[in-house]
Amino acid sequence: MQVFIAQILNGLSIGSVYMLLATAFNLLLLVAMIIHFSYPQVVVFCMYIIWLVLKITNNNVFFGILAGVCSAILFNIVSAPLFQKIMKNREEVDINATMVLSMAIGWIITDVLSHAFNNGLPIQFPEEITGSKPLFRVGLISILPGQVLALSIGIIVVAGFFILLYKTKTGRAFRAIAEDPAGAKLVGIPLVKTGFQSYALSGALGGLTAVLLIMLFHSASPGLGEQVSHKVLAVSIVAGLGNLVGGLVVGLALGILEALVQGYISGNWSNAIAFVVMLVVILVKPRGLFGVKV
Amino acid sequence: MPLSLYYFLSITAVNILMSWALYVPYRVTQLHFITIANMMISGYLAGYLVLHAHVPFVWALLIGFAVGGIIGFIVSLFIGDAPTFSVVIVGFTSIYITRTLVENLPIIGGTMGMFGLPNIGGNPGTHRWIILCILYGLVILCGFLIYRFDHSSIGRAASAVFVDKELASSLGIDIKKLGMLLQTFSCTLAGGVGVLYGFIYRSFHLDFFSFALIGVFMTVLFVGGYSTQWGPLIAAPILYGLPLFFPPEVQSWRIVIYGLLLILVLELKPEGFITRKFVHSLGLSFSQKREKEIYIKEEKQ
Numbered sequence: 288m289q290v291f292i293a294q295i296l297n298g299l300s301i302g303s304v305y306m307l308l309a310t311a312f313n314l315l316l317l318v319a320m321i322i323h324f325s326y327p328q329v330v331v332f333c334m335y336i337i338w339l340v341l342k343i344t345n346n347n348v349f350f351g352i353l354a355g356v357c358s359a360i361l362f363n364i365v366s367a368p369l370f371q372k373i374m375k376n377r378e379e380v381d382i383n384a385t386m387v388l389s390m391a392i393g394w395i396i397t398d399v400l401s402h403a404f405n406n407g408l409p410i411q412f413p414e415e416i417t418g419s420k421p422l423f424r425v426g427l428i429s430i431l432p433g434q435v436l437a438l439s440i441g442i443i444v445v446a447g448f449f450i451l452l453y454k455t456k457t458g459r460a461f462r463a464i465a466e467d468p469a470g471a472k473l474v475g476i477p478l479v480k481t482g483f484q485s486y487a488l489s490g491a492l493g494g495l496t497a498v499l500l501i502m503l504f505h506s507a508s509p510g511l512g513e514q515v516s517h518k519v520l521a522v523s524i525v526a527g528l529g530n531l532v533g534g535l536v537v538g539l540a541l542g543i544l545e546a547l548v549q550g551y552i553s554g555n556w557s558n559a560i561a562f563v564v565m566l567v568v569i570l571v572k573p574r575g576l577f578g579v580k581v
Numbered sequence: 582m583p584l585s586l587y588y589f590l591s592i593t594a595v596n597i598l599m600s601w602a603l604y605v606p607y608r609v610t611q612l613h614f615i616t617i618a619n620m621m622i623s624g625y626l627a628g629y630l631v632l633h634a635h636v637p638f639v640w641a642l643l644i645g646f647a648v649g650g651i652i653g654f655i656v657s658l659f660i661g662d663a664p665t666f667s668v669v670i671v672g673f674t675s676i677y678i679t680r681t682l683v684e685n686l687p688i689i690g691g692t693m694g695m696f697g698l699p700n701i702g703g704n705p706g707t708h709r710w711i712i713l714c715i716l717y718g719l720v721i722l723c724g725f726l727i728y729r730f731d732h733s734s735i736g737r738a739a740s741a742v743f744v745d746k747e748l749a750s751s752l753g754i755d756i757k758k759l760g761m762l763l764q765t766f767s768c769t770l771a772g773g774v775g776v777l778y779g780f781i782y783r784s785f786h787l788d789f790f791s792f793a794l795i796g797v798f799m800t801v802l803f804v805g806g807y808s809t810q811w812g813p814l815i816a817a818p819i820l821y822g823l824p825l826f827f828p829p830e831v832q833s834w835r836i837v838i839y840g841l842l843l844i845l846v847l848e849l850k851p852e853g854f855i856t857r858k859f860v861h862s863l864g865l866s867f868s869q870k871r872e873k874e875i876y877i878k879e880e881k882q
Contacts, residue, residue, distance in 0.1 A: 322666060369848065373848065373851065382665075383610060383612070386612075387799065387803060387843070387847065388843075388847050390796075390799065391796075391799075391843040391844045391847070392844070394792075394796045394836050394839070394840040395837050395841065398793075398834065399837060402833065402834065402837075513792055514677075520666070520669070521670050521673075524666060524667055528664075555681060555684065556681060556685070558677060558681065559677060559681035562674040562678050563678055565670075565674055566671060566674040566675065569660075569667055569674070570660065570671065571659070573659070573660055573663035573664065573667040574664065574667070
């Protein structure tokens, strides 16, 4: 029973990270109309930036986090014109082409990380940012600060995101574009400006997620982004592409599933089993459990 | 034959064939990355059969093709008409699952890989010639089949699906059946190429089937041009050959170069370098030239 509870706690914290990533991914999909497949790779890139800044500033956590969030926002805004150009080229939104472009960005990030940082070896984060000492421990159950923060920040950020979406003018613009881009343009919503806002917002979410991933994993490797991006795309498809609520549910469920498999099955089968489950769902329901919203 | 030339020729052929394996289902907007998993499954299976069960290479190769086709057909029953992103993620998840299986099966070498595959034909020289003959025979055969497909009514149906699925459906095209056909062909091809890929090096290792491989095939397809079969055929030797002239420290950044090239092409020439229009105008100018030559000949006579 203790293993079960411990793994559920682990699963909830990892699940909240998937939840954040899926939310940002869906935001870009709905508002900017791109499949930013390599978005999690951008997040891992920010983890490396945080590692670099921590190294330079002698483990100053504030500067590290600031650099992580700023670099994520900057990266997203700088890459936005590339996606916009593709859409302009084709005279209509071509989601497949944006996915291929995003994949290319992802390969570049992964290859740069494996060549230019730490000789391609995994990086370890200092205790100043990971907070490795458990807050609470009973038998096998221990609660780490990273887990508490991941879950609480996950819930707060997602709640804040939904308030923004449903209670503010910007949120209404986001929803209008997601519902009907042509109609939104007709009533005077600036598509490009709102699109850029979604890039900036998803960048900020990405920076925060990078910090949470550091607190949960304590390390990062160049291949981490690829693995997470495949999971996030799978979560979004299983949930139904563009379905925000579905993304939250499936993200949390994936985290719990992975943690339970890790708790009860030895070796490196946890990823494979999670992928088998998602593969079966996608094969049976290629348009997702909760319905596609794009 | 020098080893470097052998590797250049054989890997170029693999790149052409695998880019075609992506090109065919992309005719109905499906990026079918399960082909990489199929390469792995058929390759390792054939390697095991040859090495441990002493099955002749030819049979192992045929089994590789068949296994690839069967997997492709079964999967296509579910995703024959699925949206692009679903097909993409089915491919990625299949690669992960297959990699984990290979890692955890000591009988096929696990993380260490499978080494010591025999020379076909007895000695290394003959082995290389046989592999090259099979690979380029396959390039000619597949090239012919894809050419016939592109110029058939099914090819035109695929073009209609690429432009507008709903319109194609209202014209009576069975999108699912078409998708199933193309996916099965693509997976069959990938299965056989997977076997040959391992026999080029006479070994199988997980690193041969990394996600970077998708990057290479995608770059060949999109830079060459995804709207005709000629794009990958022209781009594969250039894209594989050019980096070989770079200094080793630049060569190790090959994937970054490919990624940048792909981004540039998507931005500046979205259909790639060899487009249908280009092929058509080239054919037209050749036929006009020929007509002129015939006219001049007749005039002289």
